[in-house]
Amino acid sequence: MKAHIFPAIRLTLVCLLFFSGIYTCIVLGIAQFAPNKGKGELVLQNGKAYYVNLGQKFTDDKYFHSRPSAVEYNAAGAGGSNKGPSNPAYLATVAERIDSFLVHNPGIRRSDIPADLVTASGGGLDPHISVQAANVQVKRVAKARAMAEGNIQQLILSCTEKPFLGLFGTERINVLQLNIALDNLK
Incomplete structure (x- = not known):
């Protein structure tokens, strides 16, 4: 049983760290090169903002x-x-x-x-x-x-x-x- 539990816990911790931290930072970094820094393209018309x-x-x-x-x-x-x-x-x-x-x-x-x-x-x-x-x-x-x-x-x-x-x-x-x-x- 111990042979299966500890690898499962390690894998869970590695996935948690990667997907909640490293992966998020990578996507955020790539978004900085997108127009409007990944926040969407806004257009102002008659004093109102619209997302294109x-x-x-x-x-x-x-x-x-x-x-x-x-x-x-x-x-x-x-x-x-x-x-x-x-x-x-x-x-x-x-x-x-x-x-x-x-x-x-x-x-x-x-x-x-x-x-x-x-x-x-x-x-x-x-x-x-x-x-x-x-x-x-x-x-x-x-x-x-x-x-x-x-x-x-x-x-x-x-x-x-x-x-x-x-x-x-x-x-x-x-x-x-x-x-x-x-x-x-x-």
């Missing part, structure tokens, strides 16, 4: 709408809904989101709605939408702001982020940055 890397809720028709959040955009409780695609409650939630989207975007066919506008991400705080999700909202935003659709299309192009190293991921748009750029248009 967290999803925000936009419901006004003059703004591009974000991806839905399973946690109501609460960063303290990030996470998905944990409901599968065959769950009746999940399907009802998605159906409600589709109906709401169609009310705010008349003339759009159900089949033209990108999935990222009616389904929440795994973490519930995704700040990005696809380029298709932005394009499908152009008519609503242009009408609400009395602007030409072409100007808004140009803004979408200028705010589009390319895949990492041109290979990893897809083109995407940070909704907060797009909406701030939209507010700054004259």
Whole structure:
């Protein structure tokens, strides 16, 4: 019995020291090289600070709408809904989101709605939408702001982020940055 207990205690102490001390310091040291020293990127708009890397809720028709959040955009409780695609409650939630989207975007066919506008991400705080999700909202935003659709299309192009190293991921748009750029248009 002693032959098993003492090694287990030693391993526990080594893991405790490594994961609560050394590993934490390594991650903190690496974060110092990140933008804003790992504290997240802040943007000031109209006297209010926003985190660029967290999803925000936009419901006004003059703004591009974000991806839905399973946690109501609460960063303290990030996470998905944990409901599968065959769950009746999940399907009802998605159906409600589709109906709401169609009310705010008349003339759009159900089949033209990108999935990222009616389904929440795994973490519930995704700040990005696809380029298709932005394009499908152009008519609503242009009408609400009395602007030409072409100007808004140009803004979408200028705010589009390319895949990492041109290979990893897809083109995407940070909704907060797009909406701030939209507010700054004259």
